[in-house]
Amino acid sequence: MNKDVHILFGLRIKELRLKAHISQEELSFRCGLSKNYISDVERGTRNISLKAISKLAYGLHVEIKDLFTFPK
Amino acid sequence: MNKDVHILFGLRIKELRLKAHISQEELSFRCGLSKNYISDVERGTRNISLKAISKLAYGLHVEIKDLFTFPK
Numbered sequence: 001m002n003k004d005v006h007i008l009f010g011l012r013i014k015e016l017r018l019k020a021h022i023s024q025e026e027l028s029f030r031c032g033l034s035k036n037y038i039s040d041v042e043r044g045t046r047n048i049s050l051k052a053i054s055k056l057a058y059g060l061h062v063e064i065k066d067l068f069t070f071p072k
Numbered sequence: 073m074n075k076d077v078h079i080l081f082g083l084r085i086k087e088l089r090l091k092a093h094i095s096q097e098e099l100s101f102r103c104g105l106s107k108n109y110i111s112d113v114e115r116g117t118r119n120i121s122l123k124a125i126s127k128l129a130y131g132l133h134v135e136i137k138d139l140f141t142f143p144k
Contacts, residue, residue, distance in 0.1 A: 005122060005123070005126040006122060006123075029117065040128065048121065048122045049119045049120065049121050049122075050078060050081060050119055050120045050121075050125065051077070051078075051119050063140070064077070064140040065138075065141060066137075068135070068136040068137035
């Protein structure tokens with residue numbers, strides 16, 4: 001692993017959120033996570049738990065494994 | 073999601089560990105996580121963090137997304 005997984009994960013969440021044309025606020029509403037939390041995750045500054053990862057997948061309408069498709 | 077994600081994740085970790093023919097002890101050694109922690113994760117009783125998920129993928133020699141291939 002070259003790049004920190006939290007950074008890669010955050011970039012991926014942001015990518016999927018923008019693809020879905022929704023704001024951090026809308027995503028936070030869908031997931032039941034705070035907007036600040038979403039913001040931290042996207043910047044890679046949170047060691048997010050599996051429970052919250054699962055909520056993000058739900059809010060983005062994707063499967064969890066889709067959150068881990070990173071660029072090589 | 074019908075089944076709790078922690079249960080599904082734990083079963084998947086166990087499946088991959090057995091496929092690799094290694095014990096919980098060997099996996100814990102490879103990942104730098106305690107044997108009790110691995111045991112809890114496999115039973116679905118831990119809300120594991122992204123950092124620890126990443127360590128498990130490393131120890132199992134798979135990509136993170138492979139840990140989230142669940143039966144339908």
